Amino acid sequence: MKPRSMAMAKSIQTQHQLFAMRMLWLGLLTTVFVIAQTLIAQARPESLAPLAEAISPSVVNITTSTVVEGRTGPQGIVPDGSPFEDFFREFQDRNGGNGENRPRRSSALGSGFVISEDGYVVTNNHVIEGADQILIEFFNGDELEAEVVGTDPNTDIALLKVSADGPLPFVPFGDSDTARVGDWVIAMGNPLGQGFSVSAGIVSARNRALSGSYDDYIQTDAAINRGNSGGPLFNMDGEVIGVNTAILSPNGGSIGIGFSMASNVVTRVVDQLREFGETRRGWLGVRIQDVTPDVAEAMGLESASGALVTDVPDGPAKDAGLEAGDVILTFDGVDVEDTRGLVRQVGNTDVGKTVRVLVHRGEGTQTFRITLGRREDAERAVPVVMDNPEESEEPIQQEVLGLTISVITDELRSELVLPEATEGLVVVDVDETSEAFEKGLRAGDVITEAGQQKVMSLSELDDRIAEAKEAGRKSLLLLVRRGGDPRFVALGLE
Template sequence: MLFHTISSGISPVTARLRMTRLAGALLLGAALATGPAHFAEARGAPESFADLAEQISPAVVNITTSSVVETATTEAPELPEGLQDFFDQFENGPGGPSGPRRSEALGSGFVISEDGYIVTNNHVIEGTDEIEVEFFSHKRLPAKLVGRDPKTDIALLKVESEEPLSFVNFGNSDLTRVGDWVMAMGNPLGQGFSVSAGIVSARGRELQGTYDDFIQTDAAINKGNSGGPLFNMDGQVIGVNTAILSPTGGSIGIGFSMASNVVSKVVDQLREFGETRRGWLGVRIQDVTPDVAEAMGLGEGTAGALVTDVPDGPAKDAGLMAGDVITGFNGQTIKDVHDLTRRVADAPIGEEVPLEIVREGKSETLQVKLGRREEAEAVEEAVAKPGADMPAEVELLGLTVQPISPEIAQQLNLPEDAEGLVVTKVDATSEAYTKGLREGDVITEAGQQKVATLKDLRDRVSEAKDAGRKSILLLIRREGDPRFVALSVE
């Protein structure tokens, strides 16, 4: 199965550019969303969607984008399985035009204010130089880009109109329940305004984005629906159609819409600043799994985000340390990594917030002043992969390890004074292999204590056994990225 976004390309060039850019990741296509229920009691199936469709139609728009692209005369790139038939419908045959040409693509959107602010998907307008909006009345207006957020695939446009425009409001997507009726409207396959209805199939879906919170629906969504709204039965937008799960690029009843409670925050920032301004804590984290909790001596059912590394930044300034478990943020309980990431992103920049942690079995509260994520992000240099000709020293926990030497440090692109044990071999039948450990990984801690020698590791394993622990927690670094892994000592 492939994920597709759903802009509808008029031009073969646009279709190829958009598809190949995201091939192997979230491919261009469509998505649907689900609507929140505002009442505790269940609602029966509506007798008709006609009144609702008539109410919201004036605020839904078709979006046409245009850009100048270079057509290639070389052989087309290999396409992911399931996409070739789509491209065959649009591809120029032998002897087709080459050189610069203008291409167009279609998408959907919706008006959120009478003065002309319009929400759509970022992939609908990305890389374009002209944007035109068509209203339900067939009126057409040029639009300018106010701001965009690739992380949530949201963009904000603005049109100038001599008269106030019809608009729709965001609803509270957190009130959405599985089984609620929803209605989608957009421009599928360039056919113009079209309505489809269905129910919310699931909530809280994650595809591959850091801030994903998708509503899954079975309402029919196809290419060209990208950026269109998903409504609840009160006519409120509770999602923005973004992607579908499909082997062919067409709707099979599994669509995804970014939840309105995520979208509305992004839109507010784009409207005010022209860009996003997310909070930044400055830690690397992973989920607290049952085996990690046991290895750390935490209580059964402990949830939160386990800190694996604390580089320079707000968290380090606040005193956070690797091995701490973040259980609360700004007065709200943290369930997992995704939960913490979203809450930090939504928190105010430059203000102190309380951070509840568990350190060595004891609860503490730290005060942290958040930075801005956009300013902190930087592209990390790739780390060369280690060679495979390193001699083995000792076998333990299904691993063959040896201390880091200056030669190994250079080979792994580590600091000259780096300490730890490098993994030179992993038993393919071992628990360590099953949990993802591989040659070239570096063990820097065991049992939440630093290890620099083989004796250090043996001692930590013995201590875990003597304490009656079933497993030991290792801190592993791979190409600079740290994570905790719990391995059985029995």
């Protein structure tokens, strides 16, 4: 064979070998891709049904009822002088209305979950608040009456107890600090009284603060509606990482912005309620505000962090020597980033513990040893004077946050047919150009809490607004009741 022919043959052979190698690599890549897809499919279940079936028996529906005083006559149904007034009065007479107040039973719905086989149940405080009967319905249809072990309005958590003939299915708490934005979650409960229901979504945000001192909410787009309150938020391991508490909505329905109190907050509260029947939080005894960049510069601080003491009433801090103008830099060995972090850390510290507090004062720093008191004792020590609105110098009405708000007078109670036990402030008018109107507040709504604390007077509402602003909050969380149904609404403070 000629040299030229031999070279051509070798070239063709080399090309065939290269082609064969390429085909081999392509086959290997295809095989790897198919295996990877198979593994991914196996790792990600096609359905959430197995998880839902496993955890459903531990989720309960809660029905509460309260006896309220009835009212005779057509007040609140038709206006005085209406042509229908005589018709309603005649209808009442035919049905036993004889001029006496007739008690009636008012019901409300919520959700909860069992956390131990011996029958402890967690729910929201606002679900069972004021109830004289609490009925627990289990997934299998069984019903049991529950007793209240303890409540914590600050985190809106309540612990109940039922007595069953045998061990109950329950779910464990998970570590909410490990939940990441984007993780899948499942919400379960009794939305709008429709019975057991499952919704799925993701963690939309972490560490949300609405307006409470101990807030640590997980935001989720899993559908949460009225009746879901108190229900669990599960991770994909079937662990409870949150208690569904509130939604932001212009119409009262889910728009994908729901909030669940983080389980790491809930477990601490539940443990104390279980042991003591009440919470026992540490108390430092200072009023504080965040350190802004301007304040930091004026005080010679290296960074805008810490908590600036604005007042030191009688209490542990005053006894130890803290003064207004001090900036708390560390508490019990932990750096203080802002007021929210300090409040939570103090509250989570054992009552009676002596801690070291490093403060900036003048041109330097000082360390104080402070023995913490108990916050609940301090709050109860504050004298509360309940004045008759008509005898008090405080105005009966005022305009705030786009609302015209009034204390509950006998006239309003009669006009709105409010139960005698109703406490709070009544919305008598809403500015239609305001955020409050956009978020669904209307005349006749009753505001029972602001900043997760009860409000009985206009001055108390002013105090809650001032506290929220002082703490650097951009909004104030209101608990609004309409026809007995509660709803949280956050209104901007700016």
